[in-house]
Amino acid sequence: MSAAEDVVTEAPAVEAVPKRAMTLGLGTSLVVLAALCLAPLFVKNFIIFQMTMLLIYALAVLALNILTGGSGQFSLGQSAFYAVGAYTSAILMEHANMNYALTLPIAGVICFAFGFIFGQPALRLSGVYLALATFALATAMPQLLKLGFFEHWTGGVQGLVVTKPDAPFGLPMSQDMWLYYFTLAVSIGIYIASVNLLKSRSGRAFMAIRDNEIAASAMGVDVALYKTLAFGVSAGITGVAGGLGAIAVQFVAPDGYTITLAISLFLGMVVGGVGWLPGSIVGSAFIIFVPNIAEGISKGLSGAVFGVLLFLVIFLVPHGARQVAMIAQGLIAKLKN
Amino acid sequence: MELFTNQVLAGIATGAIYACMALAVVMIYQAIDHLNFAQGEMAMFSTFISWQLMQWGVPYWGAFILTLALSFAGGILIERLLFKPLAKAPVLTNVAGFIALFAIVNSVAGLIWDFTIKQYPTPFGSSPFLGSQLISTHQAGMIGVTILLLILLFIFFQYTRMGLAMRAAASLPESARLVGINTSWMIALGWGMATAIGSIAGMLIAPVVFLEPNMMGGVLIYGFAAAVLGGLTSPLGAVIGGFLVGVFENLAGTYIPGVGNELKLPIALALIITVLVVKPAGLFGRPIVKRV
Numbered sequence: 001m002s003a004a005e006d007v008v009t010e011a012p013a014v015e016a017v018p019k020r021a022m023t024l025g026l027g028t029s030l031v032v033l034a035a036l037c038l039a040p041l042f043v044k045n046f047i048i049f050q051m052t053m054l055l056i057y058a059l060a061v062l063a064l065n066i067l068t069g070g071s072g073q074f075s076l077g078q079s080a081f082y083a084v085g086a087y088t089s090a091i092l093m094e095h096a097n098m099n100y101a102l103t104l105p106i107a108g109v110i111c112f113a114f115g116f117i118f119g120q121p122a123l124r125l126s127g128v129y130l131a132l133a134t135f136a137l138a139t140a141m142p143q144l145l146k147l148g149f150f151e152h153w154t155g156g157v158q159g160l161v162v163t164k165p166d167a168p169f170g171l172p173m174s175q176d177m178w179l180y181y182f183t184l185a186v187s188i189g190i191y192i193a194s195v196n197l198l199k200s201r202s203g204r205a206f207m208a209i210r211d212n213e214i215a216a217s218a219m220g221v222d223v224a225l226y227k228t229l230a231f232g233v234s235a236g237i238t239g240v241a242g243g244l245g246a247i248a249v250q251f252v253a254p255d256g257y258t259i260t261l262a263i264s265l266f267l268g269m270v271v272g273g274v275g276w277l278p279g280s281i282v283g284s285a286f287i288i289f290v291p292n293i294a295e296g297i298s299k300g301l302s303g304a305v306f307g308v309l310l311f312l313v314i315f316l317v318p319h320g321a322r323q324v325a326m327i328a329q330g331l332i333a334k335l336k337n
Numbered sequence: 338m339e340l341f342t343n344q345v346l347a348g349i350a351t352g353a354i355y356a357c358m359a360l361a362v363v364m365i366y367q368a369i370d371h372l373n374f375a376q377g378e379m380a381m382f383s384t385f386i387s388w389q390l391m392q393w394g395v396p397y398w399g400a401f402i403l404t405l406a407l408s409f410a411g412g413i414l415i416e417r418l419l420f421k422p423l424a425k426a427p428v429l430t431n432v433a434g435f436i437a438l439f440a441i442v443n444s445v446a447g448l449i450w451d452f453t454i455k456q457y458p459t460p461f462g463s464s465p466f467l468g469s470q471l472i473s474t475h476q477a478g479m480i481g482v483t484i485l486l487l488i489l490l491f492i493f494f495q496y497t498r499m500g501l502a503m504r505a506a507a508s509l510p511e512s513a514r515l516v517g518i519n520t521s522w523m524i525a526l527g528w529g530m531a532t533a534i535g536s537i538a539g540m541l542i543a544p545v546v547f548l549e550p551n552m553m554g555g556v557l558i559y560g561f562a563a564a565v566l567g568g569l570t571s572p573l574g575a576v577i578g579g580f581l582v583g584v585f586e587n588l589a590g591t592y593i594p595g596v597g598n599e600l601k602l603p604i605a606l607a608l609i610i611t612v613l614v615v616k617p618a619g620l621f622g623r624p625i626v627k628r629v
Contacts, residue, residue: 125613
């Protein structure tokens with residue numbers, strides 16, 4: 001509306017997170033790992049299933065965290081990558097009779113390619129525009145999956161039923177428990193790989209782009225390559241999570257992967273603390289259990305409770321679980337003295 | 338050829354919906370540089386308020402005016418309470434805030450008025466317009482209201498002191514503050530106006546898509562597409578974008594085989610991405626220059 005051109009000094013979209021603050025110390029990590037390994041021995045199958053979902057969503061949140069906390073790009077479209085991963089696994093298992101474990105890397109690779117390609121147009125967008133483009137992707141995904149053209153493979157609106165794998169080598173454990181340990185192993189592998197990725201040369205390039213794109217390119221970082229790469233890695237991990245999700249839920253259908261899922265994952269990241277990888281599991285717990293609790297209070301109220309809690313997080317602990325963890329650490333240190 | 342003209346006409350009629358929504362989207366983008374993801378839900382809530390007023394016996398235009406006033410006040414209230422403290426926060430936090438607002442408004446509307454579909458009256462009637470089967474009087478009225486709104490906004494921004502102050506606050510906040518403009522209130526005003534425009538959009542759309550808490554989902558995406566196509570910085574562009582998107586949607590549905598109702602959202606997606614990639618500033622927007 002004014003004749004002058006808009007001149008904008010762009011503030012970074014995400015606050016900078018020091019690299020050291022992105023992970024847990026060794027001791028804490030081992031305690032968390034031990035808890036995750038031992039817990040299923042003492043609980044019922046349904047709770048084991050929920051814990052499996054907790055890990056799966058934690059993986060998806062972790063993937064978003066690499067994209068946003070690492071390279072400073074947004075995505076409200078993670079559900080689309082999750083859906084592609086889930087469908088890849090389901091189709092390979094049901095139509096090609098492939099072993100479930102083998103479908104996961106394939107899902108990851110396909111999603112990596114999908115994310116990398118989607119990252120190309122996303123390259124030219126930043127901040128709100130990127131949020132918008134990914135938002136549109138997530139809304140469009142269920143309709144794409146329902147297309148009559150793919151119906152032979154995807155099962156259309158009905159979706160596909162996936163068989164749950166048995167424990168191998170005649171191990172004496174239930175299907176749920178085996179799947180839990182399988183998911184746990186995959187998650188640990190991906191977590192360690194992600195931590196190392198962020199510590200590597202590529203990770204430093206991501207963070208340089210996040211903090212100041214122009215400065216990064218002046219230092220010789222190939223901005224276009226690393227931005228699309230971040231999208232690809234994030235989509236790939238989300239795809240593996242999607243594949244695991246399909247195996248755990250034993251079912252894929254277009255309406256399971258709506259924008260609501262993408263928003264949940266985004267909220268999970270905000271609650272867990274942007275850029276703090278261990279926070280992913282806290283965020284995942286938030287998006288799995290809070291709606292259940294809210295639903296218990298009142299059927300229609302779950303959205304409102306969700307929203308109010310989110311505002312509380314934004315206002316009180318803008319760094320999410322990371323901030324809470326730091327405060328707790330400070331308190332413990334004080335007690336020791 | 339007749340089919341083509343008919344489809345274009347019908348497209349313009351649906352386009353009016355998107356134009357209204359896009360106008361609200363652009364208003365808020367002007368004021369705060371963010372896309373409000375909760376815009377559609379806020380419009381839906383306003384529409385429910387007007388419906389409730391009519392249920393209580395208020396005549397249509399009375400309810401219309403009252404809703405406008407309430408929405409304006411509501412928009413300002415939301416800005417003051419929830420988003421003013423976030424003004425300095427990173428984009429990410431703001432997006433999270435919009436999503437939280439989205440969830441709250443949607444859920445509260447469902448709680449108060451439940452999720453059943455409701456009829457919504459139109460003040461223009463729904464008989465054929467000028468003997469044409471394609472445009473009803475309601476749709477013609479909708480186009481008329483959108484254009485009227487655009488003219489009013491133009492006059493407001495070009496010829497009033499307040500409009501000038503709002504423009505100044507949006508384009509160069511620091512300088513605007515130095516010449517004595519209360520930029521913080523200008524933003525609140527922008528929120529109020531955007532919410533009021535959104536409520537008009539909601540009340541015009543409701544007779545077509547029926548009233549229910551999820552009525553705005555698809556419309557908002559198309560509103561975004563229209564705003565992006567026209568350029569997020571130009572109200573005129575948003576309205577033209579709205580009509581273009583409506584026409585495009587109808588023509589694609591008619592002439593491209595396999596594109597039916599089920600592909601509506603993917604079309605919007607393709608449109609948004611194409612525009613953002615080919616011409617990020619949109620048809621009428623100004624390119625943004627970054628200062629290092």
